[in-house]
Amino acid sequence: MNPDPTGAAPASARPASAESVNARPVDEAGPAAWVDGLRKRYRRRVAVDGVSFTVGRGEVVGLLGPNGAGKTTVIKMLLGLVRPDAGETMLLGRPARDPRARARVGYLPELFRYQPWLTAAEVLTLHARLAGVPPQHEVLASVGLADRAQDRVGGFSKGMQQRLGLAVALAARPEFVVLDEPTSALDPIGRADVRDLVLSLKERGVAVLLNSHLIGEVERVCDRVVILDRGRVAASGTLGELLGGRELRLHLDGVGPEASKRLGNGVRDGIRDGIHDGIRDSVRDGVHGGVRDGIRDGVHGGVHDGVRDGIRDGVHGGVHDGVHDGVHGGIHDSVRDGVHGGIRDDIHGGVHNGVRDGIYGSVRDGEWWTIALPDDVPTLISDLVGLGVRVHAVEPGRISLEDRLLTILRESR
Template sequence: MTELLTQLPPAPAVWTSGLRKRYGRRQAVDGVSFTVGRGEVVGLLGPNGAGKTTVIKMLLGLVRPDAGEVMLLGRPGADPRSRARVGYLPELFRYQPWLTATEVLRLHAKLAGVPADLDTLGVVGLADRAGDRVGGFSKGMQQRLGLAVALVARPELVVLDEPTSALDPIGRADVRDLLLALRDKQVAVLLNSHLIGEVERVCDRVVILDHGRVAASGTLPELLGRGSLRLRLDGVTAAAEARLGAFTREADTFVVPIEDPAAVPRLVADLVGLGVRIHAVEPVRMSLEERLLTIIRDGEAA
């Protein structure tokens, strides 16, 4: 039996079923269910008021759900031990301004009951400011410190609520690299962000909330559909049209559905071999922002 148990895959980092929360007359969260696998980066998207932060707070025991279940790292969400290996960066936070970055990290390590890993300050780009008082930090530097605090206990799950809201482009790129590094270490990440481009770059899956419900979820290919290829061509013969297959055309521009991006070089080579002059090749796919807006507008029209 023990050998069989060791062969079972680990429980998901996050498992939720039927989460509900009402504030007065407003149903903030209405039957939300989703999972985050180990080593997976999942983006939580939706307009303001969609219920994203409330869902995060219910996951972490900061808000008690009216109904539904939560499991974190294989333990019931109500069990304090379930959060021992969870790192959290809230959207709004403040640290004692009279403390240095090192002192803040040591304080939170002590609260978590783990040794202080001061190398975390280097991971978030604050190694040279470790001895400076937090009161003199810019918003971006405080955001970096918040990330360090979220990582100080070497968590297996990291929950980030708007982690790049105060960061410049370099800071956002640093956070993106950090998330990819966490994924490589099999650390699960739940990311709530309004910066859709960042979500599109790093997330394995996306959960879209609207009016407290899951409006859509899945991998980016599942949500965005297959891509297309826009080609500006000259000298297209009947044989070239047959090689293109199904296409739409406007003047010298052809749009061809593409199932596998790896097939594009072969298509281009075949067209050249058929005497077609190729002036431009451009991949086309619906962006995550366009998909999000479509889902929200369809929900408003329903």
């Protein structure tokens, strides 16, 4: 039986081209993955546009973004499965097209299928042989398949096949693991097992690139996050950089009216900033559209009526009055419709952000207050103490990764 139905040689057995091996010097101490300026176009659609990021040794990096953001395409270019139109990639200090680099990389693709007539142990042995390493059957135990090692894959559920895919990705004891939707079709216990597995890889110094739509899992295991939208990096950084520094939580006792008012400054600033952003976008979208329509309908109509009446009553006066009435009426009506519509649709987002960033302070949760992070925290605390407030704790507040992701994606569009 041909172990590879396509007849292709395993990646580690193919000869390396001089270009792929010698394009850059080998840096064994470099990051596990290095991506610089990747671009890929499929006919008229730009799938990836200038994506750059790194995955450090022993680091877990999450790749997030909506469907069609380019995440899987980036992964395939990083692993040499798709040729980029532009940009460079390095794996474990070597050019990504070098088979010697890929031999130390484990990969769980988003979509895969194993030969249904093989047992789980045979699938693992096959892929270990393709990688040129002895099979490590204990990895089946690490993904919860120890008691199904001799069962044929054709009888596996989707969740069990997903577990087997994880075992195959770890078969060669890789130094860098790429997981594309590893928790797909897994039940809550399976997702917890994957989370524990990723954390154990991190403890062993294995780098992980994790592409997942389960934001809660990403938030629990990742050191850094790269957010893609429309083929570009919309944001990246540590979880602390992406989530922290926006709010301040205070455990307070003895908050009187004056202290409540002082805390309200943070609330007011949060609302002001959030509403301002919403109104700014509404004005830009709604007013511009309204003024444009108002000028088109009001000015043209006003000038037409004004000129007509101006010929009869005096061009200057007629035009002036006609333009004034037409423009004022047209803009008034169009701005009313455009702005009110824009504010109705957009200010909700601005108010929501403002509320999220600041208004929490106006709703006490027992003795805890949450306000927008002020410019000068020590001064705020000093003022509160001077007003007789007992300050028990001060800590940075954090929003959820899901909220932050949605905000970033809205801002990038």
